[in-house]
Amino acid sequence: MAWVLDLDGVVWLGDAPIPGAAEAVERLRDAGETVAFVTNNSFTRRSSVIEKLARHGIDAGDLVLTSAMAAATLIEPGTRVMVCAGPGVLEELGRRGCETIDASDPDAAGWGAEAVVVGFHRTFDYRRMQVASTAVRDGARLIGTNTDSTYPTPDGPIPGAGSILASITTASGRRAELAGKPHQPMARLVRATIGDTGIVVGDRADTDGAFAVAMGFRFGLVLSGVTSAADLPTDPPADLVADDLLSLVPMALPAPDGDR
Ligand SMILES: [Mg+2]
The missing domain is CATH 3.40.50.1000 (HAD superfamily/HAD-like)
Structure with missing residues (x-):
C-alpha cells in the first residue's frame, strides 16, 4: 500500500521533530509499504525538503511532492x-x-x-x-x-x-x-507517482482529509499538528485517528506474523 504523508504537523512542527516520525517511516518501509511525502509548502525548494527530511532521520529518496510541482504541471x-x-x-x-x-x-x-x-x-x-x-x-x-x-x-x-x-x-x-492538496493537479501528480490505492496521513481535515476523499484513499488524522481532540469529529471524518504518526502506523498495518 502507499502512504501519503503530510509534513507540517506530521513529521515536524517548524523545525522541531515530532517524536517517533522517523521510526514510523522505518516501520512502514520494513513492512514493504511505499512512503511518499506530499506538502502544500511551495516556498521551500524540493531539494531543501529532502535535506530537511534527512536531518530528521528520514531518507525520502525522490518521493517528495510539493504544491509548487503541482502548480508547474498546469x-x-x-x-x-x-x-x-x-x-x-x-x-x-x-x-x-x-x-x-x-x-x-x-x-x-x-x-x-x-x-x-x-x-x-x-x-x-x-x-x-x-x-x-x-x-x-x-x-x-x-x-x-x-x-x-x-x-x-x-x-x-x-x-x-x-x-x-x-x-x-x-x-x-x-x-x-x-494546485495543491486537496485539488486535482496534486491528486494527478500523486497518482502518477505512487498509484491508485493508499492512505493519506495529515493533521488537517480540510486539506489532507479532503485530499484523501479526492484520491479515493483512506484518511488517517494525527493530532500532532493543527487539529486537537476537541475538534473531533472532523469534516470530512477520519478513518483512523491517532495522537501521532507512530501510533497510527500499527492501526493501519496488519500485524506481522510473529506478533500474532
Ligand atoms: Mg499539515
Whole structure:
C-alpha cells in the first residue's frame, strides 16, 4: 500500500521533530509499504525538503511532492509566468521551462505575464499584490499553489498561501486555479507517482482529509499538528485517528506474523 504523508504537523512542527516520525517511516518501509511525502509548502525548494527530511532521520529518496510541482504541471513550457511566491515555485517553473519574473522585480509591471502563480512567502507586500492583481486583470491566468489559510509554527498559526491568494482574487475580481492538496493537479501528480490505492496521513481535515476523499484513499488524522481532540469529529471524518504518526502506523498495518 502507499502512504501519503503530510509534513507540517506530521513529521515536524517548524523545525522541531515530532517524536517517533522517523521510526514510523522505518516501520512502514520494513513492512514493504511505499512512503511518499506530499506538502502544500511551495516556498521551500524540493531539494531543501529532502535535506530537511534527512536531518530528521528520514531518507525520502525522490518521493517528495510539493504544491509548487503541482502548480508547474498546469503551465506549458515557454509560458511567461509572474511569481508571487517563494523559491520553490521559481525553481519548479524553471525546471518546467517557463520564463519567470518575480512580482517584486521593477520590470514586472507591464512585462506581459501570461500566468501569475501565487504561493506562501513572508515578503509579500502591497506592491506585489498590486502588480500581480493587475497582471491577472490584464488577462493572465491566476494559479494558487494552495489554499491553506494558515501555516502551523511552534508559536501558533501564521497567515498561509490562501490568505495571500485571497487578497489577489479580491483585488483582481478573478478566481484562481488551485494546485495543491486537496485539488486535482496534486491528486494527478500523486497518482502518477505512487498509484491508485493508499492512505493519506495529515493533521488537517480540510486539506489532507479532503485530499484523501479526492484520491479515493483512506484518511488517517494525527493530532500532532493543527487539529486537537476537541475538534473531533472532523469534516470530512477520519478513518483512523491517532495522537501521532507512530501510533497510527500499527492501526493501519496488519500485524506481522510473529506478533500474532
Ligand atoms: Mg499539515
